[in-house]
Amino acid sequence: MDTKSLKLFISLCDSLHFGRASEACHISPSALTRTIKQLEESLGVQLFERDNRTVSLTKEGERFQEYAREALIQWDVVRNSLLEGAQELQGEISVYCSVTASYSFLYDILSEFRQLHPKIEIKLHTGDAENAIPRVLAGDEDITIAARPDSMPASLDFKHIASSPLVFIAPKLNSELDQLLAGPMNWAEIPMILSEEGVSRKRIDRWFKQHNVKPLIYAQVAGNEAIVSMVSLGFGVGVVPKIVLDNSPLSGRVRILPVEPQLKDYDVGLFALKKKLQSPLIDAFWSQIR
Structure with a gap:
């Protein structure tokens, strides 16, 4: 099954910039433009409003973005369930955290995870800790490390790692x-x-x-x-x-x-959308935290 066009579409949704999205996906801007145009033609709607300076999602694009993210999650679930028992888990997981969290917690987590699942690729993004939960809620990241807020959205799951005054x-x-x-x-x-x-x-x-x-x-x-x-x-x-x-x-x-x-105190831990934990890859990462 070819999911490349959906992944390219999601990358452009995340960056809203053809140059950055094509660079992140290791293709030329012209190839990305062709893929998006083919998607729009097959769907019969315009997914992006674009001019020389800006790119933005149309209402139809926002609806298709929800489908694309869900479809990629379900594809990972089906693919890895078919391979279960025959091969190692393989694919990619995107992780977001602050620089402090990356060397305070992530090193130990990834050291063990890489030994257990060497064929799963980790895409690490670092930045302001306050952006961590919004990025997961938006579907831009699979997992993040952050402080648990006093009230948490029902769509999120949390797993405790440590406390900090x-x-x-x-x-x-x-x-x-x-x-x-x-x-x-x-x-x-x-x-x-x-x-x-x-x-x-x-x-x-x-x-x-x-x-x-x-x-x-x-x-x-x-x-x-x-x-x-x-x-x-x-x-x-x-x-x-x-x-x-x-x-x-x-x-x-x-x-x-x-x-x-x-x-x-800060209650620090992992966050992920509950529906994304259906993915064997993300569940594998999640389950190793004891």
């Missing part, structure tokens, strides 16, 4: 900031460096609200690593998972503040 950090050397932190903390005067969004931002916002404090926000950044960097430079106080701090090359330039009450 969420800590307040300050620069080791900053005389001006040290004066603000010396006595009872007046949070309205302490410059804060916080995540733009995500689990940690929601928890610190709730923490400030419970203490009837309007914080002085110096900067809002994407990524916990950027918070550690800005705090180490003396710009203010930040809030990060301790596991990020432990793995940061700048950990020696910051200190953890003994703030009470403590914030709720």
Whole structure:
């Protein structure tokens, strides 16, 4: 069964850029254009709106995207069930996580997985941890490693890997900031460096609200690593998972503040769409986590 056209279509859906999609799929832009045109002709509808600058999905394209993703999942299920007992599992799995998660958890996971399933190809994408769950929900990734939110969509499954405290950090050397932190903390005067969004931002916002404090926000950044960097430079106080701090090359330039009450720990684990766990490949990856 030829699923190549569906995979090319999905790649273009993900990037909305013919150049990037063709590069990711190792074909020429003209070949990708021909494939999409053939799909549109066979379906009798236009899947993409495109001009010299932008590419976007039509309503018909969005509906076909749902079908294409589901069809590829079901094809993996059927193919591997037919091969079960005769050959090793083979195919590819896309995994997304932050850089910190990649060397904190992924190395050990993949080391074991590669020994058990050498013919399964892993496509690893790294980026901001706050994008992890949305990418899985959108179908852009099969599995991700991230912190469990306080409320989780019913379509997702979660498997715990580790816990990490969420800590307040300050620069080791900053005389001006040290004066603000010396006595009872007046949070309205302490410059804060916080995540733009995500689990940690929601928890610190709730923490400030419970203490009837309007914080002085110096900067809002994407990524916990950027918070550690800005705090180490003396710009203010930040809030990060301790596991990020432990793995940061700048950990020696910051200190953890003994703030009470403590914030709720990060519950770190794997996320995947429940329907994708029907795939023997994804289930194999999922099941090895004990």
